[in-house]
Amino acid sequence: MITGEALLKSIAHSQVQEVRSITRIERIGAHSHIRGLGLDDSLEPRAVSQGMVGQKMARKAAGVVLQMIREGKIAGRAVLLAGQPGTGKTAIAMGLAQALGPDTPFTSMAGSEIFSLEMSKTEALTQAIRKSIGVRIKEESEIIEGEVVEMAVERAAGGGGARVGRLTLKTTDMETNYDMGAKMCDSLLKEKVQAGDVVTIDKATGKINRLGRSFARARDYDATGQQARFVQCPEGELQKRKEVVHTVTLHEIDVINSRTHGFLALFSGDTGEIKSEIREQINSRVAEWREEGKSEMIPGVLFIDEAHMLDIECFSYLNRALESDTAPVVIMATNRGITRIRGTNYRSPHGIPLDLLDRMIIVPTSPYSHQELREILNIRCEEEDCQMSSDALTVLTRVATETSLRYAIQLITTASLVAKRRKATEVSMEDVKKVYSLFLDEHRSEQFLKEYQDEFMFNDGSGDAPQLMEVSQ
Ligand SMILES: Nc1ncnc2c1ncn2[C@@H]1O[C@H](COP(=O)(O)OP(=O)(O)OP(=O)(O)O)[C@@H](O)[C@H]1O
Ligand SMILES: [Mg+2]
Numbered sequence: 001m002i003t004g005e006a007l008l009k010s011i012a013h014s015q016v017q018e019v020r021s022i023t024r025i026e027r028i029g030a031h032s033h034i035r036g037l038g039l040d041d042s043l044e045p046r047a048v049s050q051g052m053v054g055q056k057m058a059r060k061a062a063g064v065v066l067q068m069i070r071e072g073k074i075a076g077r078a079v080l081l082a083g084q085p086g087t088g089k090t091a092i093a094m095g096l097a098q099a100l101g102p103d104t105p106f107t108s109m110a111g112s113e114i115f116s117l118e119m120s121k122t123e124a125l126t127q128a129i130r131k132s133i134g135v136r137i138k139e140e141s142e143i144i145e146g147e148v149v150e151m152a153v154e155r156a157a158g159g160g161g162a163r164v165g166r167l168t169l170k171t172t173d174m175e176t177n178y179d180m181g182a183k184m185c186d187s188l189l190k191e192k193v194q195a196g197d198v199v200t201i202d203k204a205t206g207k208i209n210r211l212g213r214s215f216a217r218a219r220d221y222d223a224t225g226q227q228a229r230f231v232q233c234p235e236g237e238l239q240k241r242k243e244v245v246h247t248v249t250l251h252e253i254d255v256i257n258s259r260t261h262g263f264l265a266l267f268s269g270d271t272g273e274i275k276s277e278i279r280e281q282i283n284s285r286v287a288e289w290r291e292e293g294k295s296e297m298i299p300g301v302l303f304i305d306e307a308h309m310l311d312i313e314c315f316s317y318l319n320r321a322l323e324s325d326t327a328p329v330v331i332m333a334t335n336r337g338i339t340r341i342r343g344t345n346y347r348s349p350h351g352i353p354l355d356l357l358d359r360m361i362i363v364p365t366s367p368y369s370h371q372e373l374r375e376i377l378n379i380r381c382e383e384e385d386c387q388m389s390s391d392a393l394t395v396l397t398r399v400a401t402e403t404s405l406r407y408a409i410q411l412i413t414t415a416s417l418v419a420k421r422r423k424a425t426e427v428s429m430e431d432v433k434k435v436y437s438l439f440l441d442e443h444r445s446e447q448f449l450k451e452y453q454d455e456f457m458f459n460d461g462s463g464d465a466p467q468l469m470e471v472s473q
Contacts, residue, residue: 030090030409033383037095039063051379052095054372055088061363062092066099069329072299076327078318080307080357082334082350083365086405089333092365093303096331105249105300105328107131111309122317123273129321130251130279132328134298135286139244142203144178146171147214147233148195153185169199171234184208198231203239247298250326253282283326299328307332308351311343315356322359332360373400373408380409386416388427395432403441411435 038049043063045056052059058081065079081089097106107128114124146169153165163185167178180188184201187208193199196217200209212229258274289295304310310318321327332352339351348354368376374397381388388396392415400408412427414435419427440448453459 028384031094033379034091034095034098036099037062037066037092039066039099043067048375048379050095050098051383052091053375053379054368055092055365058083058088058092058363058365059095062096065329065331066096069100069104069299069301072297075299075325076322076330078322078330078332078356078360080332080334080350080352080360080362081365082362084367085335087335087365087367089335089365090305093305093331093333096301097303100301103134103247104298105132105134106303107300107328108303108305111304111306114310114314119273121311121314125314125317125321126279127251127254127274128302128304129328130254131249132300132302133250133326134247134300135250135253135289136296136298137246137248137289138294138296139246141242141244143240143242144169144201144203144238145199145211145234145240146176146238147198147216148193149175150195151188151193153180153189169238171236171238173236174238176238198233249300250282250286253286254279257282297326299326302328302330304330304332306334308334308336308339309342312341312353313343315341315353319356319359368405370397370401373397373405376405377408377412380412384412384416386412386427387425388412388415389429392427392429392432395429395436399432399436399441403443407441411439414439 033051036050036052037059038046038052039059040046043060043066045052045059045063047054047056061079065077068074068077081092083089093108097108100106109128114121116124119127149168149170151165151167153163155163162182164182165180165185165188167180167184167188169176169178184206187206191199191208191210193208193210196214198211198214200211201207202209212231214233215230216233254274258278286295286297290297318330322330334350334352336351338347338349340346341348341351341353346353349357352360374393377393377396377400378388381393396408396411396415399411411432415427415431418431418434419425422431424431449456
């Protein structure tokens with residue numbers, strides 16, 4: 001197994017590129033203003049930085065977790081972000097992901113995702129855990145790097161159309177002739193290599209890469225075209241050793257090696273269940289690579305939002321999974337108080353069993369002050385390209401204090417549309433008041449329902465809607 005290592009890497013590589021090009025088409029999402037945790041070098045939170053405002057204790061705690069992940073030594077830690085709705089739990093997790101950078105795997109899922117019909121709950125969790133562990137594979141390859149002095153391609157005498165050729169390459173110190181077979185000739189022609197180009201040739205695969213034109217030949221051609229890139233003629237030996245590093249996740253290796261699905265499943269996401277024998281084989285192979293110094297493990301982060309949606313089976317699976325030495329750091333977030341553990345009739349803090357809570361460190365988040373709310377709303381206005389007058393922002397901050405931060409953030413978009421309709425460049429207090437009357441917040445909606453409940457269908461008439469409804473099963 002794992003025969004096509006090169007294949008594996010090229011797939012993983014193209015997949016990474018694909019993800020990047022998708023994120024480039026930026027849309028403004030709920031957390032798009034968050035660009036990190038906003039910490040200074042000693043991991044102290046700055047008041048306002050990288051889109052983050054206030055919530056200092058939780059951010060500082062996230063900074064400690066960040067350091068723990070970066071050091072990568074301690075496996076299987078779990079962190080619970082617990083606090084009221086809208087206090088920035090998801091935002092902090094997103095900030096942490098940004099602070100970790102693209103090289104550390106960060107998998108984000110909602111607790112409810114495991115109830116997909118395609119696979120069992122434990123399989124979904126196993127995949128999520130394996131997506132959060134990266135393997136950095138080092139590979140040394142021999143390449144030939146030099147400037148093309150001369151090249152000649154001709155048809156072999158009597159050979160039915162096959163080409164043969166000669167290539168002369170030089171560095172500043174030496175010059176060598178190479179005989180080329182048909183394949184090399186074809187790829188040289190395909191890459192449109194000319195004399196004066198600096199190229200690299202991978203000795204194992206024969207792949208030719210054009211780095212650019214040599215500076216020394218810059219004046220030989222006037223019409224080099226706009227795209228011509230000039231590079232120095234390489235120094236030293238023609239043959240060089242080069243270390244190439246690829247990062248893939250354990251899950252990607254699993255998928256590529258599971259016969260029933262094949263690597264294309266990586267693109268469709270339709271991976272189905274993966275046999276445990278395959279995982280075991282891969283674990284031992286990766287351990288071998290590690291011992292041989294060919295690869296390195298990068299434990300990443302698995303973020304489970306709305307963790308109270310997991311049920312007792314998932315929690316007990318996580319208990320066990322956290323004890324494995326290849327476990328990632330698991331971060332969960334919940335806004336629930338003391339509530340029923342899904343799948344049981346027992347109640348517990350955050351709806352999480354006590355034995356799992358005991359394995360976690362809990363980071364609380366608390367409601368924002370007036371000033372912090374104003375600052376967050378201000379940042380959101382900038383993010384949405386919305387000019388807002390100072391008194392409009394004051395009104396909006398009051399709305400956020402009296403209703404919720406989320407509702408106030410929603411009003412920014414709607415108010416800016418109202419302002420645009422009257423062809424104003426700035427959102428005024430009136431615009432905010434108008435959208436406040438057009439769109440109800442949760443509290444006013446409840447009042448409205450109480451008033452008119454008799455005219456609605458399926459009304460149970462009790463009249464007191466609970467503040468936060470329990471999710472029933
Ligand atoms: N400290 C902060 N700095 C900047 N923006 C914040 C901060 N806290 C929250 N926000 C923004 O406020 C909104 C609500 O926060 P978020 O979604 O993180 O809340 P939450 O704690 O996850 O709530 P819930 O429990 O309902 O999931 C988001 O748009 C978020 O980006
Ligand atoms: Mg959230």
